[in-house]
Amino acid sequence: MAETNPAPRDPAPSAAGIAAAWQRERPGTPTESIEIVTPLWWLGKLFADDRGRVLREAGIDAATLDLLSVVRRSGPPYALSTREIAARTLVTAGAVSQRVARAEREGLVRRTPGTTGRRTVLVELTDAGHALIERSVDAVLGREASLVQGLTEQERAALTGLLGKLLEDVRQRVARRPE
Template sequence: MTDRTGVTENPSSDGADAIQEAWARERPGTPVASIGVITRIWWIGRVLDEDRRATMLRLGMDAGTLDLLSTLRRAGPPYRLPPSELARRTLVSPGAVSQRVARSEREGLVRRMRSPEDGRGVLVELTEAGHAEVERTVDDLLTHEEGLLSALTPGQRDQLAGLLRILLADLSAR
């Protein structure tokens, strides 16, 4: 039996193997080894995306808000950054940051303030409510996602993270 990602009941073979074998048979000499890696990464990405959406819905948090709150939380005390730095760290446009900040400010999760250094610049600061919300959400989310990796040993996780880091760096440089 095969599910929507091509996974079968036999963990030593899945739909990616069948696709790779079929192309190798039908087009001898065509390089097909990438299928085993890229197809699985694509399928895993879809599964993780669907899972993250469902988990965020269950937690009552949208991805953009979590991204904003998490970025401020990871900045450390006093949990504030200028909007330009938020855009740089979250890899979204300044306009998207502005929308996220406005929405989170209405919800009482962040506040805008003048920079104490020069009084002209604006900083976005995590409120107590925002801090509590990000702590709760991150605890639940990361505990859940830890379970998603339970099929791998800690060593396998480290190895996979290292290999994915290499691949991501190479693909990003193209």
Template sequence: MSELTNRDAVDAITAQWNAVRPELDVSPMGIFGRIYRITRAMGEEMDRTYARYGISRGEFDVVATLRRSGEPYTLSPRQLSATLMLTTGGMTGRLDKLEKAGLLCRKPDPHDRRGLQVTITEKGLALIDEAVVAGLEVQHRALAGLTEEEAGQLTGLLRKLLAGV
């Protein structure tokens, strides 16, 4: 496919900027515009996927963090907040909803009288194991247009970009 036939909306935006402000290097708009559009489109797709399990993307993140922490699938609210880059207030709301749904439980920390431990329930474990597979199916479909080598290159480039910001 030639460069001209493979143009997208972001190319149109950068071309407009080039036409009205030719002295500007607008090439970063091409990269970040596409990252933003991919993030938005994939976020919406993941929202729809996780909604089938009765959870939001943010709630998925909480239960998935407990699951991937390994047995006994228990973390403190502070550890969860740090991992997910959430305020404690934001975390409390998610934990309340997930506990009400029976996907996790909060118990006093036996090693800290003031602390709590959050543990995934059997119901939560079963749900997250299904939801993570469904989410990965969506992500694999989105990457289907790339070869394995291209996906590896993209991973490396995005890692390098992330380290720079």
């Protein structure tokens, strides 16, 4: 029998509950970040799992969608170097190499020697790859759009602003490592 992560019959765990538990067990624990970082992580997982379900029906997986999307979005001639793809998808170049190998095996992309100097390899969409991404992207983004409808227009705008600000700030703090 399948063993998917059972839907919590208990009241869904809450970030506030976790912070409270730490305070109860270890008064003074610095829990200020928990109610931001934890829901953020849970939401990421919820969206990722849901996206996985949508993609399974579309006959594509998240890694391949990620790859085809970034190339498609870059516009004509729909070709990007491995390194460029790695930087834009937040995975290592090694992983990109493997993803490209898989997608190539399925006939979705093609590797061509980069015309520009350097020893770059361009990853290019085939017609099949182009058709597949065209077919999937609306399904994925449409579903995600429906998932955020619980927030009002104003709330979504506020959330977008706060996430953007936090992202930019955390990036800087993480970049200059100290403290």
